[in-house]
Amino acid sequence: MNFLIQFAVPPCRRGEKRTQPFGTNVLEWRPTIDHPSWGRVGMSFEFAREFPFARYVEIHDELGSTNDRAAQLAPERDLELPALVLARRQTAGRGRGANRWWSAEGALTFSLLIEPARLGLNSAQWPQLSLATAVAVCDAISAECADSSCELRATIKWPNDVLLDGRKACGILIESPGGEAPAKDRLIIGIGVNVNNSWREAPADLATHTIALCDTTHREHDRLAVLSRLLLALELRIGQLASDSDELPREWQRACWLHNKQVCIQQEHREINGTCRGIDSQGALILKSPDALHRLFSGSVIAVQDSPLFSQSKPRSGCVDSL
Numbered sequence: 001m002n003f004l005i006q007f008a009v010p011p012c013r014r015g016e017k018r019t020q021p022f023g024t025n026v027l028e029w030r031p032t033i034d035h036p037s038w039g040r041v042g043m044s045f046e047f048a049r050e051f052p053f054a055r056y057v058e059i060h061d062e063l064g065s066t067n068d069r070a071a072q073l074a075p076e077r078d079l080e081l082p083a084l085v086l087a088r089r090q091t092a093g094r095g096r097g098a099n100r101w102w103s104a105e106g107a108l109t110f111s112l113l114i115e116p117a118r119l120g121l122n123s124a125q126w127p128q129l130s131l132a133t134a135v136a137v138c139d140a141i142s143a144e145c146a147d148s149s150c151e152l153r154a155t156i157k158w159p160n161d162v163l164l165d166g167r168k169a170c171g172i173l174i175e176s177p178g179g180e181a182p183a184k185d186r187l188i189i190g191i192g193v194n195v196n197n198s199w200r201e202a203p204a205d206l207a208t209h210t211i212a213l214c215d216t217t218h219r220e221h222d223r224l225a226v227l228s229r230l231l232l233a234l235e236l237r238i239g240q241l242a243s244d245s246d247e248l249p250r251e252w253q254r255a256c257w258l259h260n261k262q263v264c265i266q267q268e269h270r271e272i273n274g275t276c277r278g279i280d281s282q283g284a285l286i287l288k289s290p291d292a293l294h295r296l297f298s299g300s301v302i303a304v305q306d307s308p309l310f311s312q313s314k315p316r317s318g319c320v321d322s323l
């Protein structure tokens with residue numbers, strides 16, 4: 001059974017509770033449904049509160065890739081934005097580069113289609129969006145697991161993986177739909193969070209690299225609650241990026257997992273080795289090698305000292321095919 005629930009959410013100020021019924025911008029009215037997997041969902045105020053920030057929502061039971069669906073929506077001029085595409089299950093999830101993204105039942109997989117200019121972001125800030133998103137994921141995970149007795153710290157593996165205990169808990173894929181206006185002025189933020197999909201169910205070659213929230217808290221999490229926290233945090237962090245707030249770079253620096261580690265970064269035609277000195281306010285990774293101080297704006301981490309999970313002999317994590 002493949003459910004699709006589709007609706008536009010009326011505007012609502014941050015943190016405000018919805019008290020008004022849906023307005024005329026509801027695209028399609030469907031009654032609340034007892035969804036076999038998501039529980040009771042539908043066109044109720046309660047349900048819409050789950051999606052702060054989003055103004056248009058699609059919930060799919062199964063999709064190839066939420067990023068691909070968001071790309072299909074991108075040319076629609078009258079679409080309310082941000083548009084949220086959520087899938088309970090992805091059959092062809094994509095990771096960075098040519099990687100596929102493994103996500104079993106229990107993962108949270110969604111994409112948010114945004115128009116950066118409407119959120120106050122200029123194109124020079126686009127590259128920092130992935131770090132802002134990673135910070136938002138750390139916020140959401142920390143809030144979701146705050147009641148857990150275990151000491152839990154979500155960290156960022158530059159440029160945009162979120163780790164728990166040094167293992168990948170979330171991958172972020174930001175893509176430009178390209179083409180003509182309005183699509184070319186929009187961006188797709190794709191996020192996959194391991195929530196209830198324990199590493200124990202992961203393919204053998206990924207199991208040691210990945211981790212899910214349920215692995216650290218030893219309980220099942222409500223994926224819609226995690227999503228709701230994440231959307232709130234995203235709205236906040238994107239706002240900070242737009243206003244050039246100091247707080248955002250402070251957070252990505254504080255959460256930098258590579259800090260003071262010996263790392264090897266692969267760029268298109270070269271590999272750079274050095275000690276990580278953190279992430280600067282522009283989002284560049286600072287690497288100190290014997291002969292120079294490098295500011296890197298792109299690249300893949302292919303080796304990390306003392307981390308068997310991120311060594312050249314085993315460059316895989318979270319997503320299938322490669323790191």
Ligand code: BTN
Nearest residue numbers: 065067093094095096171190192
């Ligand atoms: C990576 O770590 O390589 C990025 C993984 C991004 C996965 C998410 S899941 C939701 C969205 N849809 C996709 O096909 N990919 C992203």
